[in-house]
Amino acid sequence: MVETILTLCRLSGVSGWEDSVREYLIKEAEPYADEMRTDASGNLLIRKQGRKRAKREVMLAAHMDEVGILIKSVTQEGFLRFAFVGGVDQRVIIGKKVYVGENRIPGVIGLKPIHLTSAKERKTIPEVSQMYLDIGANTKEEALRWVRPGDFGVFAPEEIILGGNTVCCKALDDRVGCGILLTMLKEQLPFDTWFAFTVQEEIGCRGAFGAAFGLQPELAFIVEGTTAADAPPASGSEKVCIPGNGPVLPFADGATMYDRSLLQFLQKVAREEGIPWQTKMRIAGGTDARAIQRAGKGCKVAAVSAAIRYLHSPSSVGNIRDWELIKQLLSKALEKLEEQDEI
Amino acid sequence: MKSELKQLIGLPGVSGTEGPVLDWLQEKLESVGEVCRDAMGNLLVHRKGSGKKLMLTTPVDLPGLMVTQLEDGGTARVGTLGPLEPWMYVGRTVTMSEGSQAVVRSHGSGSNCRAEDLYLDLSDGPVAIGETASFSPAWHETAESIGASYLSARGGCSILLRLLQNLKAGSWDLYVVFTVQGQLGNRGIGPASYGVQPDMAITVEGCKEEGAIQSGKGPVVALLDRRAIYSKSVTDKIRQAAAAKNLTIQLSAGQREAGGGGGALPIGGGISTGSLRFAVKDWHSPLEVASIRDMEACTTLLQAILEERYDTELD
Known part of the structure; x- marks a missing residue:
């Protein structure tokens, strides 16, 4: 999965020109997808059949574009x-x-x-x-x-492997999410699931609205890269989240109040599976959830993010272990969602 | 109206954690219509009718603080939710969403205090990250007016609650929606409007006393605000109802605050939307002041519209 993420990072996908990322995802996903289309805005929407039919429509979303x-x-x-x-x-x-x-x-x-x-x-x-x-x-x-x-x-994509399971390259925001979703899509899923690879997140979540409006999911998980701010001189309350401390499950950011029941469900799954997690210690930033939550009749949203240092720079730094834990948490969450009657 | 308003003022419900106030409303309203919650958390009450679809909405949430970080020594850092003046919270007691009390203190000084400077003193008991906090309820009543915490946010609930309880006849297919996340730029009303797809909508809420708009001078009908120019057909209907009931109203044009109506107007194929408000003095302070008669008049106006059909041009 890490290799997939780094391959995705090397591709060019500035907002509005996500073509090469989308082409790569199409090529990789094709053998596993049961339905695949690119909508008018350029979002890549893929349905993958699971063992059962979905009790409720679930969408996993990650954005393809980069600054x-x-x-x-x-x-x-x-x-x-x-x-x-x-x-x-x-x-x-x-x-x-x-x-x-x-x-x-x-x-x-x-x-x-x-x-x-x-x-x-x-x-x-x-x-x-x-x-x-x-x-x-x-x-x-x-x-x-x-x-x-x-x-x-x-x-220019020039990745370097740093110590302590960390990697430095461009576009970790949000090829991490794309890579995790692509990996999940290739595995067996508990129920039919939609994967939305969205465009134009970095310039105001413009693609995700159309994707969510078109699919009208009941639940959506947004897989994102989020700003870490744990390095000096940040201290105490200035820290937002920390690479290496596990998936970030935010209560709120500058654009969205995440659904509390869905968040509690994810926390419960993490607890039961022994997956460490952290939350965002500042109400700042935003994700595609902002558009997805409010498209059409609205939907319940949760974000599962990777803490990334130097987020919108050519040298963003993330922790490989976090990415694996995000994938693990999401896979387990889908399994357990099946048993869950109420969210 | 007063006793229910007082109970509403006592219920927590900062944006995103509106559970307590919605649960309370739902219990009250289950006998008057079909009740459901949508995915965003909005509470919808449906009273079936044979006529056109009318949606009345009001936000239920309060601005406030959210715990973002726990610190050693029994303090917690917070972020702010909604439009609020951080300095107004310094030294005040707040009620947490899980019920405990805390005191807000500041690392900054005076009115220069920023949201980042605020922290909670938790001597009353521990809290968890994600819990929200709002001013502990305050209530001060005079013959003419009511002073209460978050009156601007909860007055609309009591107006619509009263309306639903009083309502007798009427052919409108009525949806009353108590919306979430109103303080965060009216995020709840759009999805609710798309779900209901009404022929006409009226939003009900408090508005800041400014310029000629004053509390005690009657309900406020907004012609436009920062986010909307309201539909003339709806505004006319409210004005006709006011004339028929001999009620004085105030017309507002160009209030700085955007009302919820701007979130309904462009939804789906577009919704004819009007805005009915009651003026509030000392906006967003720990003790906002409004006239109970203004609020009662809002209920009377809406009841007249619903029962006496000023809906000729929509037929």
Whole structure:
């Protein structure tokens, strides 16, 4: 499963351009899927038959898209001006390598040389309008032979394996979720289950609404990457959740109050199976649950998230053991859901 | 109305943990209609009728705090739910969703206090992460007005509860919906509206006393707010009912606070929506003040609409 997640991380899938992630998932899921379609927004919806018919419609969801950049214009000198797609941490992207468009034109994010900056500029975080992407072109015409305004840019995938079961790469948010769902889809399930791989989560959960509206599930589990904030100087109440401490089961975040009964059910499953879990210690951020909970007549939602450090940066760090525990918790939860009459 | 309102004020129910108030309402309402809960947790009461479908809604939840972290030494950190001024909570006793009491304290100072500065002093007993807290109930009554904690949030419940208890005739196919997560940007009303798909909706709620809008001067009919321009057909119906019952109403246009109606208006193929409100002084303070007569007049207006059919253009 870890290899699948890392393979998924290497693919480009900036919000709105999730194609290569979707193609990979289609190829991998095809032999196991009983029904598969891509809806009008681009969400990939897969139904997998289980041992029994579903007592209630259940949907597992993960988003395919990742944060990145969008090329806006080209300067006379051949540098590319860009905007962020999704909430990129602009403190960390200077000097980072980026691939532009489907032809994967390499570039690096540049900034005014340090010896030309004022003392004040050296102390502040530069605005994106001061940054540019350098693809090595000498003129505007030359740059336009390779890229066009409107092309997306994706952070270069350069994973490194760190100690303590941790891995660093781009797009862990939310290829972790995609990889876990893909793995589950290949296994035998207790009942018929829908898998929704959604688009455009990073720019406001725009895909998930349509996916949930179309499928109208009764219950939905959202599998996500969530911001960790456990590293210095965060201390005490500033910590949100911690990689390595198990699946994150939030009560609430900035966008959703999760269903208490579903949350209690997951906590019970974790307890019975001896799976460690943690909760989010701050009401912040958001997941596709925001859209899924309120689509159509509404549905009960729970999130099962992986704590990820440096979430929206090219170097996000997550813990492999957490991912395995999330998969274990979800599989057990589906088994036990079958025995559960009321949620 | 007063005694039920007083009981409603005493029930916990911060956004996302509305169980206690919904359970109480459900018990009261099982005899007056068919009762169910939807997936979001909204409580729906259905009184079958042969006419068009009318939906009346009011939010039931309170703004408040949620425990996010337990600390050594008997304190807990919290996050805030809904629009609230953190400084208003400092030094106050709050009631936890599981029933215990706690005192809110702050690491910050004065009115600069931020939500992150708040913490709970748990000398009264332990709490769990995820528990919510709201001002301990307060009630102060004068001849003209009522002062109570979260009056703006619970006044609407008592208006609709009273209506359902008084209602006699009427051909409308009526749905009364007590919605959840109203304080969090009216998240509950959309799914409820999609489930019911009414021909017409009226939202009932408290509104902030501001400008010419004052408590004691009659029910407020909102023409528009930050999220909606209300349907003229519905607003006219409320105004006709007010004229027929000789009730003074106030018209509001452009209140900063968005009402719930904006969450119903665009749902499905669109819903004709109106907004009926009662003005509240000292908005979101530990003791909000409103006029009981305004609230009673809201019930009278809705009853007139339901029983006397001002629904000609919808027929």
